[in-house]
Amino acid sequence: MLLKITAMLALLLYTCLLVSASDSDPLQDFCIPRPELLPLFVSCKNSSLVTVDDFVYSGIKVSGDASKTGFSSIPVSASAFPGLNTLGMSLVRADFEPGGINVPHYHPRATEVAFVVEGRIYSGFVDSENRVFAKVLDKGEVMVFPKGLLHFQMNVGEAQATIIGSFNSQNPGLVRIPSAVFGSAIKEELLEKVFGLNDRELAKLRKKLLTIKV
Structure with a gap:
């Protein structure tokens, strides 16, 4: 009996640790950080000072400058878009020149959902048994990259390609394998x-x- 109780307590503790590892649920409708306290996010604006513009972001209307790999990305976190603060999500715009690549990388704190806005992208991830799940995605298709798993993308079309990636964390993290x-x-x-x-x-x-x- 004692062994059974100990096992149950261990399972409960493990579950609690998993829950605490995720972004916490917001305790209010929203929390627009006070500009003078960024990037600490320690205090919210008075709600009477919040406007609709705090919930609109225009920074991904156009692509960024491409690197030598033919790839550019514009991450959108709460630092850039305060309206995201405490909501447990962030996003990125990624653009690929023909043949451009997003090198193998992973996000330690988030699952990513990638939506192909334009172009054809060879996209995939590798699981913990080294199995590759990859295919060519066309405009309008979506792929999910499970949290913490290595993934990659390459433009296999003849024109520029664009992806919008969404993360279920305010701070997903990014680890590029070469670096x-x-x-x-x-x-x-x-x-x-x-x-x-x-x-x-x-x-x-x-x-x-x-x-x-x-």
């Missing part, structure tokens, strides 16, 4: 063994990857 592996302080010896490269080859690979703005 995380080669732009961090991981020991050279470990990377040499992982990739089967000598120090000169590794330095060449690092220089090539990290000079590409993604």
Whole structure:
């Protein structure tokens, strides 16, 4: 009996930890942060000072500047769009030149839903068993990338492509694999063994990857 109770308590604790790891539910209709206190988000505007403009954002009408990979993104978080504050969501506009790529990456705190506004995008993710789920998406189609899983995109059409991504977190986070592996302080010896490269080859690979703005 004691063992059974202990197991139940452990399960309850684990469930509580999972719940606490998600964005918390708002305690009021909205909370527009006071501009002078950004980016701390520690206090809300008086509701009498809130206007409709606090809930409208115009910053993704046009695409951003493309990188060497033919990709540009405009993230829209509560820092840029205060109306999102405490609502547990954020979004991004992503544009791809023909052949442009969004390098393999993941969001540690959010699931993403990607909607193809224009173009044809080869899109997919890799699960924890290294299975790839990928296909070409056409205009109007939607794909979901489960929380924390590696995913990627590439424009396989002949014209520019655009995606709107939506996240179920105010702060989804972003980890790009090339930068995380080669732009961090991981020991050279470990990377040499992982990739089967000598120090000169590794330095060449690092220089090539990290000079590409993604």
